[in-house]
Amino acid sequence: GNSVTQMEGPVTLSEEAFLTINCTYTATGYPSLFWYVQYPGEGLQLLLKATKADDKGSNKGFEATYRKETTSFHLEKGSVQVSDSAVYFCALTKVGDTGRRALTFGSGTRLQVQP
Amino acid sequence: DARVTQTPRHKVTEMGQEVTMRCQPILGHNTVFWYRQTMMQGLELLAYFRNRAPLDDSGMPKDRFSAEMPDATLATLKIQPSEPRDSAVYFCASGLVLGQGLTEAFFGQGTRLTVV
Numbered sequence: 001g002n003s004v005t006q007m008e009g010p011v012t013l014s015e016e017a018f019l020t021i022n023c024t025y026t027a028t029g030y031p032s033l034f035w036y037v038q039y040p041g042e043g044l045q046l047l048l049k050a051t052k053a054d055d056k057g058s059n060k061g062f063e064a065t066y067r068k069e070t071t072s073f074h075l076e077k078g079s080v081q082v083s084d085s086a087v088y089f090c091a092l093t094k095v096g097d098t099g100r101r102a103l104t105f106g107s108g109t110r111l112q113v114q115p
Numbered sequence: 116d117a118r119v120t121q122t123p124r125h126k127v128t129e130m131g132q133e134v135t136m137r138c139q140p141i142l143g144h145n146t147v148f149w150y151r152q153t154m155m156q157g158l159e160l161l162a163y164f165r166n167r168a169p170l171d172d173s174g175m176p177k178d179r180f181s182a183e184m185p186d187a188t189l190a191t192l193k194i195q196p197s198e199p200r201d202s203a204v205y206f207c208a209s210g211l212v213l214g215q216g217l218t219e220a221f222f223g224q225g226t227r228l229t230v231v
Binding site: 032041042044045049051093094102105108 | 119148163171220221224225
């Protein structure tokens with residue numbers, strides 16, 4: 001079946017540091033890949049997405065490239081801010097044998113940015 | 116500003132009581148999901164609907180949970196009877212499925228349920 005593996009957190013960085021959160025996936029065929037962010041007390045918000053190999057999703061300074069050869073979709077940001085502190089979820093969706101199209105989430109990675 | 120609306124935001128109830136959580140999906144979306152989030156299990160898919168029809172509820176404990184969509188503007192998740200282990204944040208999400216793919220899913224702010 002489909003699965004998503006994320007690096008364990010928490011990830012603690014100083015403001016303006018470079019961020020990488022690793023995400024790898026297992027799925028047959030060509031899934032669509034997503035990064036969601038959850039701020040404290042809030043629901044999940046879509047941060048960026050990519051629907052085919054070599055696509056780069058980007059938003060608010062965050063980027064992730066769909067790498068089919070390594071089955072990865074790592075999240076990066078060049079300079080983090082305190083306001084980026086949140087939990088980040090990698091997710092995928094694809095049509096499985098049963099026609100399911102629900103999102104499969106990773107376990108989430110908590111990011112803490114210190115001033 | 117289109118958004119998924121969930122009510123109530125918080126619910127504290129006693130064990131054995133019935134709990135009903137409601138969700139108003141974004142107008143025009145054809146897919147609704149219910150997820151449960153806990154520290155131990157993370158995000159778990161409980162059920163999802165396409166065009167108001169239940170497609171998969173294999174993630175729900177059938178003896179006490181039920182999910183319905185009485186109309187296109189309302190999805191409900193009920194727990195009867197509730198148990199302390201049901202304490203979690205329950206999220207509703209809606210999305211649009213076109214062709215072979217889900218374009219994206221929009222989440223509500225969740226219902227934080229505490230069963231004492």
